[in-house]
Amino acid sequence: MQYQIIGDDIQYVKVFLNPGEKIYADAGHIMSKSSSVTIQAKMRGGILSAIKRELTGATFFVTELMGPGEVDIAGVFPGKIVPIQLNGKGILAESHSFLFAEDSINYDARLAPLAPAILGGEGLFLATFSGVGQVFLHAYGGLYEINLMPGQSIDIEASHLLALEEGMQFTVTRVGGFKTMLFGGEGLYFVRVVGPGKVWIHSITAQQMASALMPFLPGGQKGGLPF
Template sequence: MQYRILGKDMQHVRVFLNPGEMVYGEGGHLVTKDPSVNINAGARGGILKSFEREMTGGDFFVLELTGPGMVEFSSFFPGRIIPIQVMGQGLSVEHNSFLFAESTVQYGAKLGKLLAGIFGGEGIFLASFTGQGNVFVHARGGVSAFNLQPNQQIQVEAGHLLAFDSGMQYDIQRVGGLKTMLLGGEGLFFVTITGPGRVWVHNVSILQFAHVLYSRAPPPSQPSPGGFGPQGPSFNINL
């Protein structure tokens, strides 16, 4: 399999499949494909794995695309696409960020820390990948990568956590005292991850993105600068 990551602020990935070569991914991220590429909706890993995926916010069925030909995937948010090689005990990925994976990688889910899911705004479950091969994920805004040594720790605001090696220990800690939580401009909890292992971090969280859009939107009863109110265009007619 060959691929090219294209674009700058809104990246997409173009994959070139050999005859019989297959990748699978979430249907909402598929942009285009050659007519020669066969597409099939499958309960990859069986019914149990499919139920686990659905609980992460993913789809019960995934799209399986078999070459020869080209397929292209993208995300819903501006940001970066990165391939991550699954190794060791596997890979845990924030559920909204998975695009597609090679067929040699198994796709399931696991129960994450309850508080991280509720207060981090990212769901209680994590997508889980095992086997050998690349998983392609999307980082909102941009991505920071860290390779932690044994017992080295990093604290990640819960809404910014993108992916980490599955064998790593992690826990949830409150952000300072009550004053810091209410006035500090951050989320309520940090995820503390302990090495050894790899960690990837979004530069933008979904909650931040939504808050910025909401804070800059005009009030519902006020027409926008282009003259369009909530019911459509507005006109003043003097008779």
């Protein structure tokens, strides 16, 4: 599949599809397409996978696009588009980060560990991608990639974790005591990931973006209009 990522801090990706070549995208991210590209909604993976995706904060239906032609796809926040090549080893990703993937990629969802994932940040770890081909994610803000050696570990504030390779050990733990949770200025949960494997981290979160913009919105606490 041929593609071009355009832009720096606010990016979109232009995909060039050959006749009969197919991709599928998360609903709401398609900017434009050639008139020759056909489009339809599909459950992808059957009704069970679709239901699991819906429960974990992703979309029940995906949008399938088939060439020939061009398709422009973008994220909903400033950030980096992350192409990840899969060669049989899958990844687990934050459910809202998915943009699109090649037709050869399987898209499913993992319900466990559901409770700590929801508390840690809106369905973390629950989208799963496997197969051979490319999957494209969207990182909020900047992107940090780290390769962990066997036994090496890292603690990541839960809502900053974009994705990790399948098979890596990880645990979700609550931060400190009551004082830390109340006054620490961080999220309530951290994820400890143990190598070997690769981890993708985004520098800001959707919640941080929303908090930064709040004072400038109508009704905001600082300077917003009172309506």
